[in-house]
Amino acid sequence: MMTMDPILFYLAAALGIASLIDITAFRIPNWLTYSTLAVGISYWGIVRGYEGLLFGLAGATAGIGLLILPYIIGGTGAGDVKLMGAVGSFLGAQGIFIVFIFSCIIGGAYALFLLASKGLLLSTFKRYGRILWCFIITQKFIYIPPTTKEKALKLRFGLAIALGTGSYLVFGL
Numbered sequence: 001m002m003t004m005d006p007i008l009f010y011l012a013a014a015l016g017i018a019s020l021i022d023i024t025a026f027r028i029p030n031w032l033t034y035s036t037l038a039v040g041i042s043y044w045g046i047v048r049g050y051e052g053l054l055f056g057l058a059g060a061t062a063g064i065g066l067l068i069l070p071y072i073i074g075g076t077g078a079g080d081v082k083l084m085g086a087v088g089s090f091l092g093a094q095g096i097f098i099v100f101i102f103s104c105i106i107g108g109a110y111a112l113f114l115l116a117s118k119g120l121l122l123s124t125f126k127r128y129g130r131i132l133w134c135f136i137i138t139q140k141f142i143y144i145p146p147t148t149k150e151k152a153l154k155l156r157f158g159l160a161i162a163l164g165t166g167s168y169l170v171f172g173l
Contacts, residue, residue: 011087019156026156027077028082032083033082033083034086040090044089056092058092059093063087064081066096083158102165105164110159
């Protein structure tokens with residue numbers, strides 16, 4: 001278990017607000033992500049000086065770097081990328097990598113639940129099975145696009161980031 005530094009309560013509050021806004025408005029506002037990023041970097045800079053400043057900057061950079069490719073290909077929103085960077089400014093590069101893994105596991109479970117709740121789980125697995133089978137047979141990757149119903153589903157990854165961060169803080173590594 002990670003030692004609970006009082007500044008982590010600020011992070012928890014910011015993640016709670018981000019989750020609520022993401023669930024209700026399907027966005028994470030810049031005022032929240034940028035201010036949280038600034039608080040994280042500033043805190044470590046004040047507490048540990050230059051070394052702390054680098055710790056916060058490295059975490060923020062790693063957090064943004066982990067989600068920038070999914071953002072570029074349309075798999076996540078810009079708010080999610082900035083939120084992951086803000087979390088990284090508090091937890092550093094190693095911490096944000098673990099948060100990323102937890103968030104992806106939670107986000108994957110959430111996606112499966114969402115597909116199942118809409119009756120699309122079996123058809124989605126069949127579609128990916130056809131893609132895999134085609135690749136095995138032809139040795140060529142042929143993408144089969146999702147149905148309109150599958151495309152309409154929206155995952156709130158800000159919530160997954162918040163839960164992944166909470167998991168890291170509780171269970172740590």
